[in-house]
């Protein structure tokens with residue numbers, strides 16, 4: 001039975017709770033009664049304090065973990081098991097150490113049975129896009145953190161899933177590379193309109209990229225506020241200089257600040 | 272292998288030496304070595320080799336001295352010269368090669384069969400718990416059993432031919448290979464398996480592309496340890512019942528009271544195992560190219 005209201009939403013969470021059990025310790029409630037509808041082609045940014053359950057939510061959308069209660073839906077159908085249609089960019093890279101940059105970027109295509117010639121071309125294209133052409137035959141252990149992160153981006157773009165789930169993909173990058181890749185992501189998104197859920201700590205980044213920004217409360221994560229990003233598309237980095245940008249930023253910051261203040265950095269469950 | 276020991280620990284001395292005006296290109300450290308010799312010695316391969324060689328030479332010298340001067344009777348400890356004599360004779364008569372080849376063939380057959388049997392099984396019990404449950408009791412019972420305890424049964428079943436030696440090697444190695452493989456399989460980072468599945472990999476692809484290569488490094492380390500165990504198995508088996516091979520060689524020499532030959536046999540076993548180890552290291556490099564930067 002599909003919900004009429006959710007017809008347009010490609011991805012949704014309905015009253016999702018998630019608690020982690022650790023034997024001998026109190027359960028940790030990471031996500032509490034979270035509901036969210038994401039429309040097809042939308043770019044969503046999720047911001048919130050560290051440890052508030054952002055990665056947990058994304059892992060549930062990818063089907064890596066299941067909720068304690070509540071439902072997660074892709075095209076109105078429950079997500080059961082790992083979902084290849086929701087491609088994940090991991091906070092911790094998760095590159096295969098025994099494959100070269102090229103091998104990693106080709107991996108998704110290889111698994112889908114794409115012919116060697118085609119996948120080589122596509123891999124080449126995305127490796128160049130993230131500026132790693134000279135490193136195509138290196139192994140991940142021979143790259144810097146930022147370079148590895150760029151490989152994960154090339155890998156996900158090459159494998160071309162329906163939904164992109166990105167867990168702080170730019171966190172390890174220097175400011176310049178970050179900006180270049182933000183522009184690139186912006187361009188690709190405006191080109192392809194691929195549904196994207198993007199986690200970041202950086203409000204500027206969220207405002208440059210997103211259509212809507214979801215502010216999560218500190219743990220347990222609930223939707224604290226949803227801010228519609230009214231900045232016009234196509235966007236450019238210079239949008240950050242506009243008055244509208246500053247106003248939106250202070251609006252979002254007021255929600256985030258609230259949460260950071262309210263909870264502080266001390267988490268009572270941890271001795 | 273850049274290890275900590277190779278770095279000069281006492282380089283502070285270099286800082287107090289003033290720049291040398293006429294030898295601009297000469298590194299400071301070398302300048303120091305003229306004054307404070309030992310401090311700035313670097314553990315370069317040449318120096319390490321030199322020290323190693325001198326320690327062996329000293330050992331041989333002392334050995335020669337105590338035997339030649341008659342401080343120790345030759346029946347207890349033959350002189351290094353008589354051992355060398357035996358070595359030369361072994362090479363000349365061709366007995367050495369016959370023994371080395373006989374033992375090596377047994378080791379590599381038994382070890383090879385154990386690898387073929389235990390590596391796939393180890394991966395299977397690592398990824399599929401019912402297989403683990405089936406194997407667990409056997410592993411627990413067989414692991415503490417020294418391979419030498421299989422000698423009576425194996426002779427009863429297989430006689431004293433090649434099959435029996437190979438069986439002893441097999442029984443002595445497969446449990447270890449299985450355990451190393453299992454452990455390495457378990458240690459493959461689960462996030463990599465998630466990532467692969469997220470990129471549409473099916474069960475078989477996960478095994479081939481993630482679990483096997485992820486475990487390979489650990490499996491090979493295990494094989495290197497197990498290969499040494501295989502060698503001790505074959506030597507034991509040959510000492511008990513065989514008419515050729517390195518184990519038989521030293522056992523027969525003992526019966527003839529030929530102590531120099533016993534010692535030479537031991538040296539030959541050592542050298543053969545070293546060569547086998549070296550071959551394993553080569554194979555490892557070939558199979559694990561992504562670890563090249565860890566080796567330099």
Ligand SMILES: Nc1ncnc2c1ncn2[C@@H]1O[C@H](COP(=O)(O)OP(=O)(O)OP(=O)(O)O)[C@@H](O)[C@H]1O
Nearest residue numbers: 020022028030049050051052053054055056057219
């Ligand atoms: N596998 C786990 N087992 C137990 N507790 C966990 C596990 N994963 C996360 N948690 C807990 O759940 C809470 C939310 O974690 P999560 O990783 O989702 O946070 P996050 O919002 O992504 O934080 P960050 O911004 O630092 O990445 C944390 O308090 C954490 O301690």
Ligand SMILES: [Mg+2]
Nearest residue numbers: 054055091167
């Ligand atoms: Mg996180």
